Amino acid sequence: MRLTNIVVALALAAPLAAQQKVDIGRPSTPDVSVRLSGALGSVKITAWERDSVAIVGGLGAGSRLDGGTLFPTGVTSGMKFYVEAADESALRGNRLELRVPRNARVWVKTGSADIEATGVTGGLDLNIVGGSVKVNARPRELIIESMDGSVTVAGGADFARVKTATGDIMMSGRGEDVLLTTISGAITVTELAVQRGRFESVTGPITFAGEVAREGDARFDTHSGAIELRLKPQANVDIEASTLTGAIENAFSARQPKVGREGRGMELMLSSGNGSARVLVKTFKGNVRIGKQ
Amino acid sequence: MTDDIHTDAETLSAYADGELKAVALARAEKHLAECADCRATLARLRSVVATAGALPREVAPPPELWRGVRGRITGLESRVARRWWHNGWLASAAAVVLVVGTALVVMPFGGDSSAKAAKIAAMRAAAETPVVVASVERHYQPTLLELREAFESQRSALKPSTVQALERSLAVIDTAIAEARAALAADPASPALAEILASYYRRKIEFLKRASTISSL
Numbered sequence: 001m002r003l004t005n006i007v008v009a010l011a012l013a014a015p016l017a018a019q020q021k022v023d024i025g026r027p028s029t030p031d032v033s034v035r036l037s038g039a040l041g042s043v044k045i046t047a048w049e050r051d052s053v054a055i056v057g058g059l060g061a062g063s064r065l066d067g068g069t070l071f072p073t074g075v076t077s078g079m080k081f082y083v084e085a086a087d088e089s090a091l092r093g094n095r096l097e098l099r100v101p102r103n104a105r106v107w108v109k110t111g112s113a114d115i116e117a118t119g120v121t122g123g124l125d126l127n128i129v130g131g132s133v134k135v136n137a138r139p140r141e142l143i144i145e146s147m148d149g150s151v152t153v154a155g156g157a158d159f160a161r162v163k164t165a166t167g168d169i170m171m172s173g174r175g176e177d178v179l180l181t182t183i184s185g186a187i188t189v190t191e192l193a194v195q196r197g198r199f200e201s202v203t204g205p206i207t208f209a210g211e212v213a214r215e216g217d218a219r220f221d222t223h224s225g226a227i228e229l230r231l232k233p234q235a236n237v238d239i240e241a242s243t244l245t246g247a248i249e250n251a252f253s254a255r256q257p258k259v260g261r262e263g264r265g266m267e268l269m270l271s272s273g274n275g276s277a278r279v280l281v282k283t284f285k286g287n288v289r290i291g292k293q
Numbered sequence: 294m295t296d297d298i299h300t301d302a303e304t305l306s307a308y309a310d311g312e313l314k315a316v317a318l319a320r321a322e323k324h325l326a327e328c329a330d331c332r333a334t335l336a337r338l339r340s341v342v343a344t345a346g347a348l349p350r351e352v353a354p355p356p357e358l359w360r361g362v363r364g365r366i367t368g369l370e371s372r373v374a375r376r377w378w379h380n381g382w383l384a385s386a387a388a389v390v391l392v393v394g395t396a397l398v399v400m401p402f403g404g405d406s407s408a409k410a411a412k413i414a415a416m417r418a419a420a421e422t423p424v425v426v427a428s429v430e431r432h433y434q435p436t437l438l439e440l441r442e443a444f445e446s447q448r449s450a451l452k453p454s455t456v457q458a459l460e461r462s463l464a465v466i467d468t469a470i471a472e473a474r475a476a477l478a479a480d481p482a483s484p485a486l487a488e489i490l491a492s493y494y495r496r497k498i499e500f501l502k503r504a505s506t507i508s509s510l
Contacts (some may be wrong), residue, residue, distance in 0.1 A: 111452075129455055129507055145503060148458050163503065165462040183462045183500065202469050202496065219301075223469040223493070244476065244489075262483060280301060284473065284489060 019061065019093060025054040026069055029077045031122060033105045034098060038083035039063065039090075040110040044097040047119030047137070051101050053079055060093025062086030105141075112149070138173055150185070156192060172210075194218055201225045205286075209293055212237055212277035219280045227281055228289045236273030241281035241288050242266070251291035300324050300331045302488030309339055334491060337428055425481040426474060426490070433494035440501035447505065459504050466497045 030051050036043065041060070053076070059065060067081035085091035091111075100106055105123035108115060112130030123141040126133050130148040135155065142157035147165045156173025164182045171180060172190045178197040180187050185204045192210035199206050200221040209230040212218045220227050224246075231237065231252060241248050241257070243265040248257040250268055257268035268290070281288055300308075300321055307313050308321045325331055448456055473490040480486055 111455075127507075129458075147455065147462075147503075147507060165500070166458060183465050183496075202465050202493075221492075223472070244486075262480070262485065282301070284469070284476075 020059040020063065022055060022057050022059060022065060022096060024056070025052060026079065027051060027075045028053045028079070028101060028104075029075055030101045031103045031105065032076060032101060033078045033107070034100055035078075035080040035107045036083070036096070036098060037081075037107075037109040038094075039085035040083055040094050040096065040108075040113045041092040042095045042114045042131075043108055043110070043116070045106050045108070045115070045117040045120060045124070046097060046099050047102040047104070047121070048099050049102070050099075051075070052099075053101075053104070054099040055079075055081065055096055056099070057096035058093065059083070059096075060085060060090030063090045063094050132167075168204075211235065212279060214276050216277040217279075218277070219282075221282045222286045223284045225283070225286045226289070227283060227286055228291070229279070229281065230291050230293045231272070233292050234273060235277070236275060237277040237279050238271045238275040239269065239279045239281065239290065241268045241290065243283045243286065243288060245285040246283045246287045248288045249290070251289065299328060299334070302334070302485045305331065305335050305488070306484040309335060330495070333432065334488060337432065337487065337491065425487060426477055429477075429487055429490050429494070432491070433498060436498055437494070437501065440498060440505060443505040444501055451507070455507070462500065463497070463504075466493065466500060469493050470497065 028051055032051075032053055034053055036055075044057075063086065064084045065081060066084070068079065069076040070078040070080075083094055083096070085094055098106060100120065101122075102119060103122040104120060105125075106117070106120060107125040109127040110131075111128070113128055114131045114134075115126050115128060116134045116136075117124055117126070118136045120137045120139050122139060123143075124135060124137070124139050125141075125143040126135075127145045128149045129146070131146075132149050133144050133146060133151045135142065135144075135151075135153045138155035138157060140158045142153065142160040142162070144151050144153075144162045146163070146167045148167050149164070150168045151162050151164060151170070153160070153162065153169075153171040154173060156171065156175040157178070158176045160171070160175050160178045160180075162169050162171070162180045164185045166184050167182065168185045168188070169180050169182055170188045170190070171178070172192050175192060175194045175197065178192070178194050179199075180189070181198070181200045182204045183202045185201070187199050187201060187204060187206045187208075189199065189206075189208045189210045192208075193213055194210060195213045195216045197212070197216075197218040198221070199208060199219070202223045203225050204222070205226045205228070206220055206222055207228045207230070208218070208220065211232060212235070214236065220229070229239075229252075239252075242260055244260070245265050248266040248268050250257060250270065253270050253272065255268065255270045257266040259265075260267045266288075268288075270290075281290075304313070304317065304321055308318070308325075313321055325335065444459075451459075470490065470493045473486065473493050477483065477486040477490050
């Protein structure tokens with residue numbers, strides 16, 4: 001990517017001894033693409049009703065912000081920034097806020113940082129190792145990858161892919177196509193209406209207290225985590241649940257689970273309402289509970 | 294898009310056996326047309342079925358096999374003391390050997406025909422196990438090795454705490470793989486177990502891919 005460094009270097013190129021103030025602004029297209037990476041302590045992404053991008057905040061002593069726009073003058077369609085820190089202490093002082101048009105696409109990649117995004121309806125692609133991610137928005141596309149960091153999404157997304165290793169995932173809102181996956185973190189879904197969803201873990205528990213849309217499809221899969229589905233009493237859904245060795249408890253209807261078809265574990269098939277949505281639940285040895293909201 | 298949501302093993306198995314009804318069949322065919330992973334899984338299922346079908350109905354173990362098995366069991370006893378459960382490969386190998394061993398130990402003293410049939414079934418299961426497990430693992434091991442090397446090559450650039458966190462998560466996946474392998478070893482004719490094992494390998498691959506690209510910051 002061709003990148004003209006014009007904006008940031010001015011006051012920030014040389015490391016300074018104290019906290020450095022960042023205040024950069026540029027007119028942009030409504031769907032501007034902004035990329036920010038490097039050593040960050042916290043990042044706040046705020047959508048505003050302007051066709052411009054601003055990056056404000058402060059950098060720790062010895063840190064350096066570099067980058068700029070794709071075009072030296074005029075309205076930009078892309079900006080890219082990189083932050084370097086002299087040490088861990090300086091990194092924690094690198095606290096930036098990105099103000100972007102609502103329809104912007106924002107990409108952030110960093111180590112351990114707290115990221116908070118509000119109001120963005122374009123796209124968010126956020127990648128951290130530790131820290132946390134909080135999204136209060138409903139972007140069209142939401143991609144979050146974290147190792148230890150927890151992820152909280154209030155609003156959902158048309159297309160969401162959230163992956164963690166040990167970090168917990170919490171989501172609410174509305175989603176057309178949602179994948180939440182973790183190894184040992186907990187997945188908690190509340191008040192989420194999903195058209196097509198996949199929720200999977202290795203050992204982490206999965207709790208779904210949402211809704212599967214008409215003709216929707218939701219799948220829950222874990223090795224040893226417990227799965228709890230809390231569905232609306234009038235849900236229109238067909239449920240197939242099976243375990244290899246785990247137990248299944250049905251508190252949603254009178255139908256009781258039976259021994260699995262291979263002679264082990266348990267399985268349960270039930271239908272509610274017109275059964276237009278399909279729910280599949282599978283565990284190796286995790287227990288399953290299906291109940292009402 | 295077809296990413297991430299795949300056709301489950303039971304559906305694929307039913308598809309392979311021509312047992313799906315119209316709607317499910319159409320859904321499966323549509324997904325299979327677009328998804329290389331599921332086509333590969335289907336091919337593996339068909340391979341497992343073909344392999345199982347080709348196995349002899351009676352198994353008469355030669356005497357030298359028992360001597361070898363007894364030697365391996367003796368060798369295993371000392372290795373078991375070295376925390377064998379931490380190693381998925383060893384755990385499954387032990388399971389296979391123990392199943393074979395148990396069948397062979399009991400067989401010479403067996404009486405009625407049902408007991409003999411059970412022993413033969415156990416023998417056949419043990420004989421199939423390596424084929425089934427190897428069939429699944431052959432598909433994933435090269436990629437896993439490459440990704441593990443890539444992860445190791447950047448390991449020194451990562452914070453120790455990050456490396457520890459990654460290793461912990463890999464250990465969790467490996468434990469799941471070991472349990473799935475052992476279950477498949479005990480029931481090698483189960484397509485569901487084969488698919489579970491395959492899905493765990495896919496998770497490990499996906500995780501190693503992510504681990505290889507995370508920030509060193």
